[in-house]
Amino acid sequence: MKAAGRSVRTRLRDRVAASDPGLLRLTAGLRTVGAIALALGVLAVFGADVPHLVAGAMAAMVATFAIREKELGAQAVTLALGLPVALASVSVSSLLTSRMVIGDVFFVVLIFFAVFVRRFGDRGTALGLIGFQVYFVSLFVGADPSVLPGLLGAIAVAFVCSAVVRFAVVPATPAGILQRLRQAFRARLAQLIATQIELLDAGPGGIDRTLEHLRDGTARLHETALMIQSRLEDGTPDASTARLVQRRIADAEIAAERLGLLLLTARSAERADTLTLHLPGAPAPSVGSSPAPGEATEILRRDLGALRTLVLRPPAEARGTALSHLRNRLLGYRDEENLPEAIPAVQDVFRGIGETARAVMGLRIALDGPQDESDDTPATTRSREELDAEDAAIDAGEEEAEKDEPTGLRRPTTRAAVQVSVGSSLAIVGGEFLSSQRWYWAVLACWIVFLNTASTGEILVKGYRRVLGTLLGAVAGIGLAGVVGDHTWVAFGLVLLLIFAMFYTAPLSYTLMSFFVTAMLGLLYTLLHTYSLSVLLLRIEETALGAACGIVAAALVLPIRTDRRTNELLGTALERLTDVTEGAVDQLSGGPAADLLDKARDLDQALGDLRAATQPLTHPITPLRARRDTARYVVALLETCAYHARSLAATAELLPTHPSIAADPRLRGAVRRTVRNIEAIAAHVADEDADKGVETGPSIASLLQFEAGGVPRYGRITGRVLRHLERLDEAVVGLARPLGVPVATPER
Structure with a gap:
């Protein structure tokens, strides 16, 4: 019973690891929701009113998602620097609330520098984001000098709560993230092998669907490999270990992709084109109604399942003669005398299984340390010796060539700062015509469509997705606001759920993220007693206006054409x-x-x-x-x-x-x-x-x-x-x- 329970937990863990590599989306969602919930609890104890609760919740969200450094020490420094930036931003906004022209000019200047400081890396990006977003928060809650002391206190509480959740409640060290990414790589590699087993049995009616799954699995495995490579420098103790893990990840990825090609070739009448695995909608090779019957096909099906088991089995469960027997048998296919009697294309698949098993063994040694060698066959011993010799030959020394950075308006951050400043100026003017109280929504939409974009085409697509998500979210916000009514804490609970969904889906779909943002804002309007159908319609109009202003600025001001x-x-x-x-x-x-x-x-x-x-x-x-x-x-x-x-x-x-x-x-x-x-x-x-x-x-x-x-x-x-x-x-x-x-x- 205990073994069965462990097996279920292991399968569940592998499935979660494969769907969210490194649990990065889950960590982002939990951190943000935890920081907001803690800030709301602390502010409620001190008797804060609803506007201060809303400001504290939004500041906690900003203080959490703005920090992107990988090292905990760097995160702490940026968070500490972000607090005075946030306090200064909300103070200036409150003091300028009655001076519309000066306030608008300052907002545009703030936007310019918030984008310009991205040139200084993650810390500059975070501080610029905090300055802009907190200024927006003050506009959202209608801050003025009379409520400024309480607002400063709420923001300070929010930053402290964000730090507590980040460093104590939901910590994420580079080594821990890398470890979870390794597990995700194993899980996705096992999923790819499972798809290859499906390919072995696919008939003419199902080959297209199976091939599409094979493409997706290959792309997902490559995506995880790139994520691991980006974390190696911070997540490993030294450069030599990083290079060792990098080599083993690359070996396993290449071996698995080659195995899929060999299976395609074995199922078709001619050698499969590598392009088939990378081009969506590429025609599948012609296959028969079923794989050629015979002992070799049955052995092949069995050994693909054994290879998947070899990939998935955790180190704690990897001891014993059964797994050693599987490993030895698969590695034996690297020797010609151990290949089953079959046509050459099928024998190539067995060779591919042997090479993949060797890559998996190298990956296991690199990730989990030395393995039990008591049951090794000569073929396994030879593979270990090859891996040991490769490990010893790794040269950790490397020199990075200096890159020539563009200067002036050719620098991407400077050009983006000018573009977003012009777009925001247009959004302020147009937003004022739509509403003298909600004009800042247009500025926010213009700002957001410029985030993580580098060409006019990217901004156009992001603007379209923003408007679509906002339109759908407004409809959802109408329904949620009607259900919640005057129940303040029910509304805050739904806000937390929507925020978690927003951060969990953000890397997957920008439209979904915009949907959850707008639905959440509908609830916040309800809490501030400013909800109405006309407000949500105005939100859609301001968003469309801001996206349009961003697109116009990107197309006319220092444009970078998609071509x-x-x-x-x-x-x-x-x-x-x-x-x-x-x-x-x-x-x-x-x-x-x-x-x-x-x-x-x-x-x-x-x-x-x-x-x-x-x-x-x-x-x-x-x-x-x-x-x-x-x-x-x-x-x-x-x-x-x-x-x-x-x-x-x-x-x-x-x-x-x-x-x-x-x-x-x-x-x-x-x-x-x-x-x-x-x-x-x-x-x-x-x-x-x-x-x-x-x-x-x-x-x-x-x-x-x-x-x-x-x-x-x-x-x-x-x-x-x-x-x-x-x-x-x-x-x-x-x-x-x-x-x-x-x-x-x-x-x-």
Whole structure:
């Protein structure tokens, strides 16, 4: 019974970990709700009236969500600095409440500096956000000099309560977050393997749905890997440990993705295209009504389930001969003599299972420490020796090159500060025409559409989502306000629920977040006895006006067009792709060791930035359907290129220690054409009049031909490298066509 209970708890924990990696959304929601609830309780004990309760609740929310540093010490410093900023902001707002013109001018100046200080990192961003939001809170509750002392006290209480909840009630250390992200990676890896088992059994009617699940699972696993990489520096004791974990995470991700491709190939009549795993809506390969019957298929199904068990089993339950037997059997597939009798494509799947099992063992050692070796077979011992040799070869030393930062109006924070200031000025003027009392809602909407956006298209999409969420939230607010009536604490309880939902859904859907915000504000209006249908309709009008002002300012004042930004990010991604490919092939050709892991991480980051920047182009409501399909296709091709580049880098990292991998100088020549093609595409993206074109020629796979007598020219590992190069070369040529780069075939 105890074992069954642990099993249920483990499955539940894994499911939660997979849905919310690192429990970051849950932590944000609990912290914010806890800080607000504690502030309300303390203020109620001191007999604060409803306006002070509302101000304290909103200040506690701001003091909690504005702090984004990862280290607890840095968070404490920023929170301490934020309190005087908040007190100064509410004081000036209260003193200027009767001087409309001066107050409006000061508000615009405050907005400018609140955005401008983002250049100083997380601390500058937090202090600017606190200054702006607390000024808004004072406008919301109608603060004036007569209530200023009580308001200052409420804000001070809110900041203290936020600190108590952050550091004592819901603490989150970098090491703890990283540990939960590791668990999320394991859970999502197990989910991906479960989907691969579904792929093994999928028939023609279900292959499209299963393939879509496979794409989602692969993308979710990659997302978690990037989250782990962003936390390694702060969450590990030293740089060497960080690099070890980074390598093992990358190995497991690449092995799992390759296993999915091998399964697709085994189920279809021809080798699966890597693009199939990255392009939404890509046609699924043709498959039969069921997998080929036979003993090999049954063994394959069994061993995929065993691999999933190997991934999921916690360290405390990993001891014993049963799990050791599974691990030894799966690692045995790395030896040719242990492969079952089957067609070559199915044997490749078994090899993929063996390589994935090795990656899982390396991940377990890196995350959980040394493992029990008493039941190791020779194949397992050899895999351990390879992993130990790789660990010993890790060089933690690294130097970061200084980056040239733009200056003046070219600096993103300065340009955004000017844009949002102009937009806010327009919003103030327009908002005053709509309402002399609620005009600040238009300013808030204008401010918010500029947060975390970098192009006119992103601001347009965010503004549309803001208006849609506000419209739906206003309807919900009408219903909730009618239900609550005059029950103050019931209203506050619902406010806490809506705030939790707002922070829990914020990373998933901006529309949902706006919905919960507006519904919450309807309840706050009820508490302040200012609720009416006309107020909520005015809220919608002010929000639409503010979003429109933000869009106008972004389009006319120092604009960054979506095409320009995506081209810049596309050029950066191509540059990073060249760095990884050249570095990996140079090392595989006998060149000196390079920092390939960090180069691969830079490539992933560049792709993530590009993917976010293309959202306005790929949004479902965009009228430019052909352009949307092109953007999706280009991003999918780049993700395909990145997969093969990461695979090359991972193989190159094994070169100094792996006994079956040897440098081959001929590889350097195989990649020259691909690198030239990437550079030609990058030149065309930077300048459409560039005269460079993409060249095609004999397939790189021709290097895999057999010499006379049937003797392979290369070993299996080198053959895999060349296949990655071939797929990379094909994807790069495919990338040239939608981007309008000329493709030339040389004369024979």
